[in-house]
Amino acid sequence: xxxxxxxxxxxxxxxxxxxxxxxxxxxxxxxxxxxxxxxxxxxxxxxxxxxxxxxxxxxxxxxxxxxxxxxxxxxxxxxxxxxxxxxxxxxxxxxxxxxxxxxxxxxxxxxxxxxxxxxxxxxxxxxxxxxxxxxxxxxxxxxxxxxxxxxxxxxxxxxxxxxxxxxxxxxxxxxxxxxxxxxxxxxxxxxxxxxxxxxxxxxxxxxxxxxxxxxxxxxxxxxxxxxxxxxxxxxxxxxxxxxxxxxxxxxxxxxxxxxxxxxxxxxxxxxxxxxxxxxxxxxxxxxxxxxxxxxxxxxxxxxxxxxxxxxxxxxxxxxxxxxxxxxxxxxxxxxxxxxxxxxxxxxxxxxxxxxxxxxxxxxxxxxxxxxxxxxxxxxxxxxxxxxxxxxxxxxxxxxxx
Amino acid sequence: xxxxxxxxxxxxxxxxxxxxxxxxxxxxxxxxxxxxxxxxxxxxxxxxxxxxxxxxxxxxxxxxxxxxxxxxxxxxxxxxxxxxxxxxxxxxxxxxxxxxxxxxxxxxxxxxxxxxxxxxxxxxxxxxxxxxxxxxxxxxxxxxxxxxxxxxxxxxxxxxxxxxxxxxxxxxxxxxxxxxxxxxxxxxxxxxxxxxxxxxxxxxxxxxxxxxxxxxxxxxxxxxxxxxxxxxxxxxxxxxxxxxxxxxxxxxxxxxxxxxxxxxxxxxxxxxxxxxxxxxxxxxxxxxxxxxxxxxxxxxxxxxxxxxxxxxxxxxxxxxxxx
Numbered sequence: 001x002x003x004x005x006x007x008x009x010x011x012x013x014x015x016x017x018x019x020x021x022x023x024x025x026x027x028x029x030x031x032x033x034x035x036x037x038x039x040x041x042x043x044x045x046x047x048x049x050x051x052x053x054x055x056x057x058x059x060x061x062x063x064x065x066x067x068x069x070x071x072x073x074x075x076x077x078x079x080x081x082x083x084x085x086x087x088x089x090x091x092x093x094x095x096x097x098x099x100x101x102x103x104x105x106x107x108x109x110x111x112x113x114x115x116x117x118x119x120x121x122x123x124x125x126x127x128x129x130x131x132x133x134x135x136x137x138x139x140x141x142x143x144x145x146x147x148x149x150x151x152x153x154x155x156x157x158x159x160x161x162x163x164x165x166x167x168x169x170x171x172x173x174x175x176x177x178x179x180x181x182x183x184x185x186x187x188x189x190x191x192x193x194x195x196x197x198x199x200x201x202x203x204x205x206x207x208x209x210x211x212x213x214x215x216x217x218x219x220x221x222x223x224x225x226x227x228x229x230x231x232x233x234x235x236x237x238x239x240x241x242x243x244x245x246x247x248x249x250x251x252x253x254x255x256x257x258x259x260x261x262x263x264x265x266x267x268x269x270x271x272x273x274x275x276x277x278x279x280x281x282x283x284x285x286x287x288x289x290x291x292x293x294x295x296x297x298x299x300x301x302x303x304x305x306x307x308x309x310x311x312x313x314x315x316x317x318x319x320x321x322x323x324x325x326x327x328x329x330x331x332x333x334x335x336x337x338x339x340x341x342x343x344x345x346x347x348x349x350x351x352x353x354x355x356x357x358x359x360x361x362x363x364x365x366x367x368x369x370x371x372x373x374x375x376x377x378x379x380x381x382x383x384x385x386x387x388x389x390x391x392x393x394x395x396x397x398x399x400x401x
Numbered sequence: 402x403x404x405x406x407x408x409x410x411x412x413x414x415x416x417x418x419x420x421x422x423x424x425x426x427x428x429x430x431x432x433x434x435x436x437x438x439x440x441x442x443x444x445x446x447x448x449x450x451x452x453x454x455x456x457x458x459x460x461x462x463x464x465x466x467x468x469x470x471x472x473x474x475x476x477x478x479x480x481x482x483x484x485x486x487x488x489x490x491x492x493x494x495x496x497x498x499x500x501x502x503x504x505x506x507x508x509x510x511x512x513x514x515x516x517x518x519x520x521x522x523x524x525x526x527x528x529x530x531x532x533x534x535x536x537x538x539x540x541x542x543x544x545x546x547x548x549x550x551x552x553x554x555x556x557x558x559x560x561x562x563x564x565x566x567x568x569x570x571x572x573x574x575x576x577x578x579x580x581x582x583x584x585x586x587x588x589x590x591x592x593x594x595x596x597x598x599x600x601x602x603x604x605x606x607x608x609x610x611x612x613x614x615x616x617x618x619x620x621x622x623x624x625x626x627x628x629x630x631x632x633x634x635x636x637x638x639x640x641x642x643x644x645x646x647x648x649x650x651x652x653x654x655x656x657x658x659x660x661x662x663x664x665x666x667x668x669x670x671x672x673x674x675x676x677x678x679x680x681x682x683x684x685x686x687x688x689x690x691x692x693x694x695x696x697x698x699x700x701x702x703x704x705x706x707x708x709x710x711x712x713x714x715x716x717x718x719x720x721x722x723x724x
Contacts, residue, residue: 065441068470094469095537098446099515110682111701223595223618226515271645275668336663338671338680347444349678 014303015040020048021289021312022078022178027384030288031329034317042301043311049078049179051291051310055317057324057341059300063292063313065346067093070292070311072348077177077291078310088232090240090348097347100229103219107212110354117358120151124362132370132400136377139394144249147363148242152355156237157211158201165194170243171385177290178386202234212237237352244286245356247383247390249363251284252277254394255331256374263374265333267401270368272333277360282340283331285316288389290344315341316389373399414675414693414712416501417442417475426558428481429526430493433467433474434504441472443675443695447533448511448597448623451475452693453492454503458634461488464530464599464623465507466559475504478558480526503634505693505712511623513537517593518544522583522608524600525551528559530623531599535566545569548581550604584611598622634691639715643667643724644686658710658722667724669710676712683710688720 017040019033020026026033037044037055046053054060063070073093074080086092089100106112127147131137149163172187172194200206207213213234220230255276256263266276290313294305305311319340320328326335343350350356367374378395421433436442446469450462467476482489496502511530513519519538521531528549538545547570551557554574563570573581587596587608596619598608605622612620641650641658643665650661659681662669671681676694690708701707710722 066472067444068472094446095513095541098513102446102509102512109679109696111707221618223516223616224512224514229515272668274670278670336668336670339674340672343672345673349673353672354679 014043014045014052014305016045016047017053018047021046021053021314022181022183022386024182024384027386027389028382030316030389031320034314034320037314037317038321038323041303043303043305046312049310051078051312052305053312053314054300055314055321057318057321060313060315060318061339061341061345063300063311064341064344064348067347069295069298071295072097072292074293074310075291078179078312080293080310087239088229088236089351090236094347099225100233101347101351103216103225103229104233104351107215108352108355110358113354113358116151116155117362120359120362121365123147123150124366128363128366128370128398132398135397137396137398139253139396140246140250140383140391141393143363144246144253144391144394147249148245148359151359152241152245153238154208155211155355156234156241157208157213158234158238159206161201162194162197165197166238166242167246169194169198170239171388173239174243174385174387176386181386183384183386198235198238202231202238204231207234240350241352241355243388244350244352245359247286247388248277248281248284248356249360250391250394251286252280252360252364253374253396254380254391255280255283257376257394257396259331260373262331262333266364267368267372270365273361273364273368274357275337276333276364277357278340278342279331279333279335279337281342282319282325282337283329284389285319285342286388286390287342287344287350288316289314289387315344367398370401371398372401375399414504416503419496419498419500419502420474422496422498425478426560427553427555429478429556429558430481431466431476431478431558432492432496433476434502435474437501439473442475443507443677444472445469445475445507446509447513447537448530448621449507449509450511450530451477451507452505453477453488454505454634455488455491458636459486459488459491460505460634461485464511466529466532468536469533475507478526478529480558506695508695510698511597511599511621513597514595514618514621516543516595518591518595519546520586520590520594520596521545521547522586522596522598522600522604523547523549524604525556526558527598527600527604527623527625528557529599531597532559534597535570546586547571548583548586549573550575550581552576583608587611587615594619596620599624601625635716639717640719641715642687642719642721644721645724652714654714656714657712658714658720662710662722662724669724671711674711676709679709681709681711682707684723686721686723688715689717690714690720691716 042056042059044053071093072091172191175183204217216230216233219225220227291310294307294309296307298305322328343353375397377397380394381392383390383392415437417434418437420435423431425431445465450464452460452462454460463477466478479489479492481493513534523531550573553576560572563572573579605624636654638653648665659671672678679696685708689705691714692702693712694709
């Protein structure tokens, strides 16, 4: 591969793709860039940031699962050392990752979530009852934001105060996984104040006694995790548990707008809600990208990613790779979306995926019973973020059944 | 047909192949198991065990004692025990390199949690789950001490490797008349030390009593469990009834329930297909599942009210599931 006389520059072995994956053009419409990325090869050099990228399903999935070769502990953003402390779970490798993961995973598992179900069903039905009476609904603020904000902070056990700023908080943190661009600049001014208020809210004394937050502190009392980790995990729940669900719920409304017949299919058989939600997560990939770092020289296809280099995993691209998915751009309830990487895969797979699925199921069941058609009611506008893909507004009319 | 030497798979997961069998102490052999397709095995952490299905539905649990940075192989160390109803004799006398063996899990009831240091106490073959813990404590640069006792030195697996750790590892054969003073060592352990104990019942009981005044969670222990499964693991076909649609499927033991359900046109969402993520969890309305997942704990498994069709299957003739 290399000889002492004439070292071969690695980026010359790997196809290169110009363009800024975090620029406004690609963030607004990532599909052409992603198609080109997949076409160039299983791993591609992105000169804009001096990093590598993967966009094909098979290699992305294999890399996500291979935590030994593709590290998260060096940060899952473009910069190795970001300006805020590392995530207490997302940016740890084994063995440090073990304790937080295995403490959080059962707390957010389906059997422990069952206690919330009745309340969440009621809240979803009350919300939808109200929305069907309105002439115009913004599916983002009125539904996709309103529902998670009405259930998830309660489930964690944090106070009511300032819930809207939770979205600004996590939005900025997701922007920080990308380069220091205009999106980061924009969020910077308001961030310190929001962050300090949230620090107060995640304190042990500020948490309600029966939520996930208190349960994490109980795990710390039992020595399963350290107190520092307990606080960090409560913060992680807030960062990763709301914005992502907001954009996923937005995505499913967008998906049904794109395929009205699929809405009728769901109404005919509401048990398909779970599949519908995961198909929307595949189709829209609300979390578009995350970085890994090569722990050694890693061979991908016939190329080598040198040790220490960052690799951008394009989850959204993998979820629309025609090598894996038939007619990937269509939202189709007859598809089995199992195995999509919208929640990641492997040891860092979304630990809150069962929470997201339960929230979505509650919302979709309520909508399916009460709404005969979901119609567009104005121009939607995109919400740009370095990591997330979603909508700022999505005006719709929910035609009552 | 002897299931342990056939290539029958558990659910969607193939039986693992024995690629090495090595005597590592008197009466102890170490097996290396790999996926016959050359694929990664499900991830595990120190303290984890796998469940081997041997002949006639006999199942036995063995702690993993290899290196989890190697995703391609599991290692277990098996003591020949006359009381094991033939399981360990079978492994020692019959199971050979090239044979296949069905594996459930990995599962972990003995997790290594954060600590300022570790006091590891092993009796006999109870050393096996502690071997990866030693490696991990070394990796994290945390202080650790191993107190390892057995009847005779030549029967004590891994004892020869412990000399490289000097005073960290105290190895005692009781036939020399030399005994470890566990109570004194526990008493002397610095605050913030977590104590891990694995060994025979009497030893674990004794360590429990020495730790009685320590805060909850400081002592973590694993007993040798020899509990029998309620229903033997089967090697005959069984029926899966899908309650929501009334469809009835006949499955061979090696087939994946998940694949069969989806093939029958019933949507069933899955993700990891390794019994790890929990996405495909499906309520069980009647029958006894043969659980192969890494998610449920022993109590949850015994309820027989839910299962993970990506890797689990039926122990009874019929399984009615809410799909």
